[in-house]
Amino acid sequence: MSDRMTVECPKCGDTSGVVVLADREDTIVSACCEAVIPELNDGATILVEDGKLVCPYGDCGAADQILELDVATRSNDLTISEPGVIKVSLGDGSFERDGFECQQCMRSVSLPDGYELSYP
Template identity: 70%
Template sequence: MNDELPNDQDEDDEPTVLIEDGKLVCPYPDCSATDQIIELDVATRDNELCVSEDGAIIAHLGDYSFESDGFECQQCARRVSLPDGYEIVHS
C-alpha cells in the first residue's frame, strides 16, 4: 500500500477528510473510500454486578461516558482529521 500523505502533510499530521457531494471521502490518494470514516472513542462504564438465582454473574448496565480518540478510515485503517468548522452530533 502506498502511504504517501496528501497535500504535502507532515508525518505527525492527520490529513483532513474531504467532503464531496455530501459524502465523507478518505483523503489518501491511494484509498479515496467514500463514507468509510469512523470515530474512535474510549468508553468508561460503571456496571453493578450481582449473582443470579442460577449462579451466573450479571452486569447491570449503569453509568457510562465516552471520549473521542480521533477518526479513521475503515477501508485503509489510517488516521484522519475532520475539516475545520464541523461538529460531531451523536444520535
C-alpha cells in the same frame, strides 16, 4: 546541528525526542514517557464530496468509510440472578474521543474545518 526532532512531552513537560510505536499503528509519542504528541498524529483532513465523507489519501479515496474512535470507561452493577449466574447491568459510561480513521485503509484522518459532531 542535530536532525533529531524534539518536543515538549505532554505528560512530564521535559524536552524529549520522539519515537514511532509500530505496535500502536505508527503512533508518534515522546521518547521519555511514550505520551502521544497530538500535533504530530493528526491525519489528513477528510474530504466532503457530493455529501459524502471521503478518505483524503490518494491511494484510498473510500467514501463513507470514516469512523470515530473512542475509549470508554463504564460502571456496571453486578448481582446474582440465579445460582451460578452473575447478571451485569449496563450502567453509566464516559467516553473520550481518541481520533478518526478511514475504515478502508486504517489511517488516521481529521475533521474538516467548520464541521462539528452531533450525537443523538
